[in-house]
Amino acid sequence: MTYSRTNTSQSPGPISARSLRAVLLAMAVLLIPDRSPGDVFDEIQIETALLGEATAIMENGRRYTGEFTGIEEGRLRILVFEGAGQIQYSLRIEEIASVRLPGDEVERAAVELYDAAEYDRAIPLLNALFRQRVSYLEILDERQEETLVSLPVAYFETADYINAVSIARRLLRENGREAHRARLEALMLEGYFRLELYDQTAELAREWCSRQDTYPESAIGWALLAELKLREERYEEALWVALQPVAFSGARPMEYLDRAYAVAAHSYLALDAENDGYRLFQEMKEHGLTWPESGDRYAETRAHYREIAAAIEEEDKVPGDLEIDARPANKDLNLPLQHVRKLLLSLPE
Secondary structure (H helix, E strand, C coil): CEEEEECCCCCCCCCCHHHHHHHHHHHHHHHCCCCCCCCCCCHHHHHHHCCCCEEEEECCCCEEEEEEEEEECCEEEEEEEECCEEEEEEEEHHHEEEEECCCHHHHHHHHHHHHCCCHHHHHHHHHHHHHHHHHHHHHCCHHHHHHHHHHHHHHHHCCCHHHHHHHHHHHHHCCCCHHHHHHHHHHHHHHHHHCCCHHHHHHHHHHHHHCCCCCCCECHHHHHHHHHHHHCCCHHHHHHHHHHHHHHHCCCCCECHHHHHHHHHHHHHHCCCHHHHHHHHHHHHHCCCCCCCCCCCCHHHHHHHHHHHHHHHHHCCCHHHCCCCCCCCCCHHHCCHHHHHHHHHHCCC
16 A cells, blocks of 8 residues: 655635535535435436545455545555545555445435336436446445446336447446356347347357357357348358257256247248247247247247147147158258257367
8 A cells, every 4th residue: 555645734725625525515415305215316416416535445444535536557546635634545456345435325216216117217327326436346346336237228228229338348348247247248239239230249249159158148149140140031040050059058047048049940930840940939938938029020930830839739739740841951950959959069169
């Protein structure tokens, strides 16, 4: 830890920054009426509530309370006011146990609005907290970081994909927790796709897929790549890509797996292989997956397989009783799903 001391005159003079903050905070207490969490602040009240001193609590229990002035070369700079003077401390971030930042009331209100899915009302509060705290992501605890991650999600839920992608990228650049990184990467991928930036989506998705282990927890990269193939009506390629997470999934829960199943089932139908598509449709139900809400993209496919299911139930048939196209199938499509699984599992990582 390093520090430097700056003395100031005790004679009357211009109001100090610390005194000005104290005056503004006192005014805020008078101007902001009692409120329950979730009430909306106006812009001035938000900014005023975020003024004040922050505290860094060290591993050895020592506390430093003052103004955070940035992180540089692994050290937190904090300006501590003492009497008429001030001391600039430089604290090693690995020795910091936790930090407390002003704005608890704003954070409580933002989280309540977010949890209630009132995203438009939550965004101004989350934005203010983001501006105050993003530079200190390295020293925030999981709860504080989760509040910041809520901002791009809120933007995404309001269809503001540009801001969602931009803020997710900033958070990823600041190197947050690994659990949050997975969520932010998925949001970025989906955001690019919704913005119809298909080349960027494909590039990011391929890079994302290359980093996954044998049994990934998400299928978003493959699902989006397969959907891009569908847009070009390249059904065999879409099917092969979509079957990869399907083959690896088994009984293991995986995010976005419903999208991969839907693309594969849709591709089978487009390739006149509805028996295989229907089996996937049934397998989705066995795994507790529901057909994804994708507008009209797969509506006709879902309706078709539902008609097959109704007919089978009515006539007490089994899927094998369906008529099969006698024409020889393409090489990849001739493999039953269990063989596809074995093939994919045998490939080198």
